[in-house]
Amino acid sequence: MHRIIHRPLEILREGGPRALFRKSCSKLNRQFYRNFTTGHFNSSGTSVFERDWDNLLILDACRYDIFEEVNSFRGDLETHCSLGSSSREFVRANFADRTLHDVVVVSANGWYKKISDTSGKINVDVHDLIVVDNKSVESHKSDIDTVRPDREWILPEAVTNEACDAIERYPNKRIIVHYHQPHTPYIGPTGKEYAGELPQKFDGKEELRTSHEILRRAYRENLEIVLEEVGGLYPELTGKTVISADHGDLLGERGFPIPVREYGHPSQAYREELVRVPWFNLPFDERKEIIAESPSDNRKNDLSIDEVNERLKKLGYKI
Template identity: 30%
Template sequence: MSFYDWITDSAQSIRTDGKEGVSESLYELRLGIVRRISKLNYEPTSIWEREWDLLIVLDACRLDLLQSVEEEFRFLDHPGSMTSTASSTTGWVERSFDTQYEQKLAETAYVTGNPNSIRAFPHEFPETCECGASLKPSYQAVYHEGRETCPSCGTQIQGERQVPVKVLQEVWRDSWDNSLGTIQPRPITNAAITTGRETDVDSMIVHYMQPHHPFIPAPELDQGSYIAPNDEERQKQSRTIWEQLRMGDVDKEVVWREYRNNLRHVLEDVELLLENIDGDVAVITSDHGNAIGEYGIYGHPPGTPIDSIVTVPWYETTAVDEESHSPTPNATNSNVTSEEVTERLQDLGYF
């Protein structure tokens, strides 16, 4: 956002929302300044620069958050850290699945509960329709629907999804829990175990949604970001948990407690996964963390590489399939509409 854009947006926001508009405008100004300064000494490390067979991604997990529970889980006994390539999942998936890593990706499985996988695997369209008209596919066509209508002749053109990984399991498509506004860890664990036992790949990335909000152990605190639990009409809420914290509507101690409980919730499944899959070098890491007031920033805004957001865990362990768990098949429904994808991203605080 340019300074001119900020002035224009601020004027509109203040006219519409009064004092709250002033607060939002000042926050955007601060965020812009922090973004510019934090990029000056930002030196990220790609996951492909490290050695691993099994990469377990805990979405939005701060380094100090994992450190605070490491004594509770025996597999968290080799701590470490790294600097993530992005401050949001969107940037992380785009960089991690970039074609420059195509040889490694060709022997990798990606099992994910995060709907932002759509940004890593877009649909590609021809430049022109058979009628000769130029095509300019919309965002919805490229990332959601995979089809576009020719503006000249009306023909429906199907795009080809670019999937450089050997196996792609988008578990969020069939196992999303609308009552929670997120996906539970178990469907992801089940899909990862099944993939590990039934496919031949060199490496696997398992992307859990927790500890990212909404906080499953405390749905009354974090109402699915924009969508309240059990709200069948999906009425938009006013603030995410991080916005509530920034505005003083909830105590920092309460947020930290439930953020940590949400981490414990997913780590129980990580423990189950490590006992039911093989991996000589298994790593527990994160795509990004969260700011909880550092430099006046909250959450994980894109393009903001401050330490609390981009310094993430890198805990190494070993996974051995002891066959102690037999996964139940997840439901099969990959025909998720564009509106449903948008709703699921809204649940997580996007858009």
């Protein structure tokens, strides 16, 4: 009961009546979509483990339509229907009740560790789980201060560095590399220029104080930045590599049935912009020999659950 009362008051205090109205309408719209699914996930979606890949590169909050516009790699673009409209749902739905000792996860997204350490029913049961931080990128401090010092995110260079290390250590494992971008904060030129006017968390308490054109431009730049990193990682990979996403993102589209503008990627909101994501097959010469082995005893994961919780809070997730 305390949380039911506290959350609206928090939004009203920090975002004002308009933010509270929009958040309330968005919640009703989410209830509309939940009425057409079963269970706690998008029942129309498909697990990534039911699809064919040796290396899966996940771009966080990547929309299909903007990926199609921005992508310049050779390959075949398909659509994939995600099991969730948020990272938490994506991880829970794809990893629940699965033994994946042939998989290594390199992730800038804290939900893999959060769910493994705190869930009584769901565990990310993989050979190795590597949660990335910015320590391997010397220039990260100045970049973070330029955008929003009160926000937490992982630079794509740090993810690529850890991924290259994992590829070398685990040549016979399927590799999942989960980048943070194009998720907020926006770290490209437009994101830096309009840092004080662009919402950085889309948690209902921040308002868009600029145009939707600028918002989409900032989002595109984030996608371009992470795709440049993918271009550097791809030659290091052996086997069949796929670029996909955990979910999409709302950039001011009108909701349904209540036509308020909506932003971000709330859980249990199974509209097309959030669950229709790219599935891009990159060219390859030969497949990897995949071997399942017991989980690594030397997991390269230095983050405590408290550090993961703090990171998720700064990204706008409710913990």
